[in-house]
Amino acid sequence: MNDRPIVNIGICGLGTVGQGVWKHITRSRAKLESRLGARLVLKRASVRDLKKKRNVRVAASRLTTDTMEVATDPAIQIVCELIGGTTLAKDVTLAALKLGKTVISANKALICEHGPEIFAAARKHGGHYFFEASVAGGIPIIKALREGLVANRFDHIYGILNGTCNYILTRMEREGLSYQEILVEAKALGYAEADESLDVDGWDTAHKASIITYLAHGTWVPTKSMVVEGITMLTQADLKFASDNGYAIKLLADITRDLKTDELSVLVAPILLPLTKALANVNDVYNGVSVTGDVVGETVYIGRGAGQDATASAVISDIVDAVALLLRGNAPLPEPIEHDCPRRPLESIRGRYYLRMDVKDEPGVLAKIAGVAAKVGVSIASVGQSPTTLSKAASLILITHESNEKAIRSALTQLRRTSAVLGEPLLLRIASFAD
Amino acid sequence: MNDRPIVNIGICGLGTVGQGVWKHITRSRAKLESRLGARLVLKRASVRDLKKKRNVRVAASRLTTDTMEVATDPAIQIVCELIGGTTLAKDVTLAALKLGKTVISANKALICEHGPEIFAAARKHGGHYFFEASVAGGIPIIKALREGLVANRFDHIYGILNGTCNYILTRMEREGLSYQEILVEAKALGYAEADESLDVDGWDTAHKASIITYLAHGTWVPTKSMVVEGITMLTQADLKFASDNGYAIKLLADITRDLKTDELSVLVAPILLPLTKALANVNDVYNGVSVTGDVVGETVYIGRGAGQDATASAVISDIVDAVALLLRGNAPLPEPIEHDCPRRPLESIRGRYYLRMDVKDEPGVLAKIAGVAAKVGVSIASVGQSPTTLSKAASLILITHESNEKAIRSALTQLRRTSAVLGEPLLLRIASFAD
Numbered sequence: 001m002n003d004r005p006i007v008n009i010g011i012c013g014l015g016t017v018g019q020g021v022w023k024h025i026t027r028s029r030a031k032l033e034s035r036l037g038a039r040l041v042l043k044r045a046s047v048r049d050l051k052k053k054r055n056v057r058v059a060a061s062r063l064t065t066d067t068m069e070v071a072t073d074p075a076i077q078i079v080c081e082l083i084g085g086t087t088l089a090k091d092v093t094l095a096a097l098k099l100g101k102t103v104i105s106a107n108k109a110l111i112c113e114h115g116p117e118i119f120a121a122a123r124k125h126g127g128h129y130f131f132e133a134s135v136a137g138g139i140p141i142i143k144a145l146r147e148g149l150v151a152n153r154f155d156h157i158y159g160i161l162n163g164t165c166n167y168i169l170t171r172m173e174r175e176g177l178s179y180q181e182i183l184v185e186a187k188a189l190g191y192a193e194a195d196e197s198l199d200v201d202g203w204d205t206a207h208k209a210s211i212i213t214y215l216a217h218g219t220w221v222p223t224k225s226m227v228v229e230g231i232t233m234l235t236q237a238d239l240k241f242a243s244d245n246g247y248a249i250k251l252l253a254d255i256t257r258d259l260k261t262d263e264l265s266v267l268v269a270p271i272l273l274p275l276t277k278a279l280a281n282v283n284d285v286y287n288g289v290s291v292t293g294d295v296v297g298e299t300v301y302i303g304r305g306a307g308q309d310a311t312a313s314a315v316i317s318d319i320v321d322a323v324a325l326l327l328r329g330n331a332p333l334p335e336p337i338e339h340d341c342p343r344r345p346l347e348s349i350r351g352r353y354y355l356r357m358d359v360k361d362e363p364g365v366l367a368k369i370a371g372v373a374a375k376v377g378v379s380i381a382s383v384g385q386s387p388t389t390l391s392k393a394a395s396l397i398l399i400t401h402e403s404n405e406k407a408i409r410s411a412l413t414q415l416r417r418t419s420a421v422l423g424e425p426l427l428l429r430i431a432s433f434a435d
Numbered sequence: 436m437n438d439r440p441i442v443n444i445g446i447c448g449l450g451t452v453g454q455g456v457w458k459h460i461t462r463s464r465a466k467l468e469s470r471l472g473a474r475l476v477l478k479r480a481s482v483r484d485l486k487k488k489r490n491v492r493v494a495a496s497r498l499t500t501d502t503m504e505v506a507t508d509p510a511i512q513i514v515c516e517l518i519g520g521t522t523l524a525k526d527v528t529l530a531a532l533k534l535g536k537t538v539i540s541a542n543k544a545l546i547c548e549h550g551p552e553i554f555a556a557a558r559k560h561g562g563h564y565f566f567e568a569s570v571a572g573g574i575p576i577i578k579a580l581r582e583g584l585v586a587n588r589f590d591h592i593y594g595i596l597n598g599t600c601n602y603i604l605t606r607m608e609r610e611g612l613s614y615q616e617i618l619v620e621a622k623a624l625g626y627a628e629a630d631e632s633l634d635v636d637g638w639d640t641a642h643k644a645s646i647i648t649y650l651a652h653g654t655w656v657p658t659k660s661m662v663v664e665g666i667t668m669l670t671q672a673d674l675k676f677a678s679d680n681g682y683a684i685k686l687l688a689d690i691t692r693d694l695k696t697d698e699l700s701v702l703v704a705p706i707l708l709p710l711t712k713a714l715a716n717v718n719d720v721y722n723g724v725s726v727t728g729d730v731v732g733e734t735v736y737i738g739r740g741a742g743q744d745a746t747a748s749a750v751i752s753d754i755v756d757a758v759a760l761l762l763r764g765n766a767p768l769p770e771p772i773e774h775d776c777p778r779r780p781l782e783s784i785r786g787r788y789y790l791r792m793d794v795k796d797e798p799g800v801l802a803k804i805a806g807v808a809a810k811v812g813v814s815i816a817s818v819g820q821s822p823t824t825l826s827k828a829a830s831l832i833l834i835t836h837e838s839n840e841k842a843i844r845s846a847l848t849q850l851r852r853t854s855a856v857l858g859e860p861l862l863l864r865i866a867s868f869a870d
Binding site: 024032073139148149293298299303364 | 459460465466467527567573574578579582583584585586587588618663679711712716717728730731732733735736737744745747748749751752755756760763795
């Protein structure tokens with residue numbers, strides 16, 4: 001047993017996730033070491049405050065406040081960057097990679113913003129960069145995309161990637177309460193951050209969509225060139241329409257590649273999903289990803305997207321892969337081919353749409369609205385009314401026939417200018433599945 | 436490009452799956468070779484009939500009727516065993532492994548019956564054995580269990596692993612037709628084999644359960660020491676009760692480990708699953724696996740479990756892993772620790788049960804049945820009636836309070852001996868989830 005090679009691991013950031021990794025490696029050490037034929041040593045960890053009480057026991061001699069010291073320690077082969085953010089995290093990541101080390105990360109924002117630079121540094125210096133925990137927490141979706149489904153090109157990927165939004169939408173649907181009411185409770189319960197905007201406005205989902213897009217299509221799509229919409233505009237009227245008509249509303253990343261034209265589109269928005277689809281039944285803080293490949297068809301992955309333990313599960317699987325790779329020699333892992341595939345033009349992003357808007361309650365309004373839509377080529381399939389608190393107003397819910405992003409946005413622009421339309425219309429998309 | 440190392444692949448058995456592998460490797464060759472930095476050559480394939488028309492174009496010089504010739508060809512590094520069965524398939528597998536080659540298989544029956552011998556041969560001679568396609572077709576569940584969830588011990592694994600059974604149950608539920616009626620149609624459509632017994636009696640699911648058990652728990656449980664029950668006894672009465680009470684009935688593999696006593700149980704049977712669970716909504720020929728780990732919580736995997744393309748997707752992912760491993764050097768992959776964990780005794784396999792039986796329609800029958808059950812410690816939670824075609828008879832559906840396998844089997848034995856009970860009672864289990 002004692003002639004097993006030693007692998008030294010450094011933990012940058014012994015916060016929630018770092019402590020989870022420390023705890024579960026300590027607990028499963030015998031099993032992991034036996035499988036790997038190596039000894040795993042948690043060599044050092046960096047913290048902000050040496051005196052803070054923690055739930056894991058770590059000898060004081062292993063702790064430091066100098067994160068860079070951990071990242072560059074010559075004895076350490078595997079560096080776990082679990083500090084978050086994009087400044088110090090970037091510095092320690094690049095420093096470790098330049099020394100040829102393997103870096104493991106849960107930092108979706110960093111990868112999304114600086115992925116190409118980080119990956120290039122790993123390649124150049126013979127190190128590796130693993131990031132299973134950055135998307136969908138404990139679900140091994142990155143491994144599935146990179147390895148398990150390697151035979152496929154990916155027509156459609158739909159992902160519920162933000163637990164906070166899914167929790168809020170699930171409770172709004174179940175309890176009939178408003179977005180604001182649930183948000184307040186979610187904050188009190190710790191399911192939403194004090195500043196919730198990164199989650200509820202869709203940016204966290206967009207970061208993860210960017211990473212999935214790179215893995216599936218070898219192309220970096222920055223969040224600023226995606227459509228990104230959040231869930232704050234949703235009301236009970238929308239959820240009621242959805243459930244009455246066999247849908248659930250989920251905040252989805254929609255990564256679609258037209259395999260004929262090879263064009264790609266990435267969108268983050270609340271989308272109406274048929275209740276018959278597995279993703280529509282992914283509730284509470286769970287994440288889910290539906291991946292349709294041209295060989296395998298649709299596959300779906302569901303699990304906890306965040307939290308100490310689920311994230312630690314993903315980080316540890318990366319550590320095990322990294323150790324196996326270190327022991328076997330250092331040839332690079334297969335990476336997606338980098339080729340910047342063209343973006344799908346808005347006209348070819350087709351689908352049906354849901355429009356909810358308050359309108360003046362007067363004769364001829366519906367004709368006017370249908371006329372505005374028709375002028376830009378959007379045809380209305382059905383119209384319903386929902387209650388509104390405004391006086392002398394009606395709230396309309398319109399479902400379109402198949403249309404496209406360009407036409408529907410023109411329609412939205414026109415509707416905003418129409419005097420009979422009060423306030424801001426809400427646009428939702430209705431998911432389409434190829435089968 | 437031309438200085439890339441060449442990897443020669445042999446296909447034993449150019450049937451449905453073999454042709455799928457040939458087709459998709461040919462089609463995706465550029466992408467796969469670029470990712471791997473190697474040239475993939477489909478060197479040879481064995482067939483039963485050289486003259487048979489096939490959907491893939493293979494040069495006659497690459498075909499042979501001698502499967503062993505492909506398996507032992509010195510130029511071939513990776514052998515795909517896609518002939519099925521447990522005789523010739525075993526011989527070619529062991530012959531290739533003894534030459535240090537890597538063998539890739541979709542053959543669940545072979546692994547289930549001869550897994551330990553095959554794995555030992557791979558280890559002894561420095562080769563490898565991959566089998567992602569053997570369980571749940573295109574779903575990368577083996578990779579998830581071996582690698583993605585490596586930090587976990589597995590409390591519960593539930594799997595819908597047989598597409599034929601799931602197709603039959605889904606149609607029975609949707610269309611209200613009998614098992615026999617759907618079976619006849621499923622055969623006509625090619626969704627069921629001419630001899631359907633391997634599927635509908637649960638043995639195919641049991642083979643796959645054995646493989647999952649080995650991966651998750653490092654223990655080989657032969658199918659003969661599992662409880663294995665099929666779907667042929669199910670009627671519309673059962674499906675109606677289930678849907679009226681918020682359940683779906685699925686043929687499940689249930690692999691449960693009591694993490695306190697470390698005891699393991701493996702069972703294959705139709706089980707009532709709450710409709711709120713993702714697995715309950717896995718329909719038609721789809722497979723689904725719910726894996727609960729002690730670190731990650733519940734994760735769920737859904738996809739096509741069989742068919743040319745889904746299976747080829749899994750075989751090709753194994754080929755890519757095998758090539759990466761060959762190029763990186765030949766150290767062994769992490770394997771589960773082999774330790775034969777104890778079986779859970781029947782008394783500690785606890786749960787609620789569903790019993791349907793025809794009884795004589797006479798006073799005092801229910802009291803008699805409840806008395807029989809109570810004597811062996813099974814307590815009845817609810818009783819309902821369902822229609823029966825027998826005259827002077829009633830059909831009862833009983834739900835028990837929590838009980839255990841030993842008690843419920845005693846109850847079943849006693850009920851069979853009770854003169855008021857007509858024919859064979861049907862016993863189903865009701866799934867329990869830890870959360």
